[in-house]
Amino acid sequence: MANVTKADFIAQVAAQAGTDKTTAAAVIKAFEETVQATVKKGDTIVLTGFLKFERGDRKAGTARNPQTGEEVKTKAKKYPKVSAGTSLKKVVNGEVPAAKLAKA
Numbered sequence: 001m002a003n004v005t006k007a008d009f010i011a012q013v014a015a016q017a018g019t020d021k022t023t024a025a026a027v028i029k030a031f032e033e034t035v036q037a038t039v040k041k042g043d044t045i046v047l048t049g050f051l052k053f054e055r056g057d058r059k060a061g062t063a064r065n066p067q068t069g070e071e072v073k074t075k076a077k078k079y080p081k082v083s084a085g086t087s088l089k090k091v092v093n094g095e096v097p098a099a100k101l102a103k104a
Contacts, residue, residue, distance in 0.1 A: 010024050012102075012104045016101060039053050042055050047085065049085040051082060051085055052081075054080075054081045055079070056078070057076070057078055058076060060075055060076040
């Protein structure tokens with residue numbers, strides 16, 4: 001199984017959208033920045049059927065060091081949460097065919 005690099009992803013998006021790589025890279029960068037800023041504020045982005053981006057809040061508590069068994073206090077944290085939507089799940093499970101990709 002191969003991993004898709006960011007450069008490969010940008011090339012594929014450019015081919016799929018029928019645009020150049022520079023434009024595709026700018027759009028992907030803008031998407032990343034928008035998601036980051038929105039989720040940091042605590043707002044949720046829902047791309048219905050595809051993905052949901054939100055911020056989770058983890059309370060302070062205690063954990064145990066697995067090597068020593070000593071209890072350690074943990075700080076409260078915020079973390080990004082991403083959930084797959086129904087249409088993405090159906091494509092991944094083969095219930096619905098995936099879109100045909102243009103040649104990159």
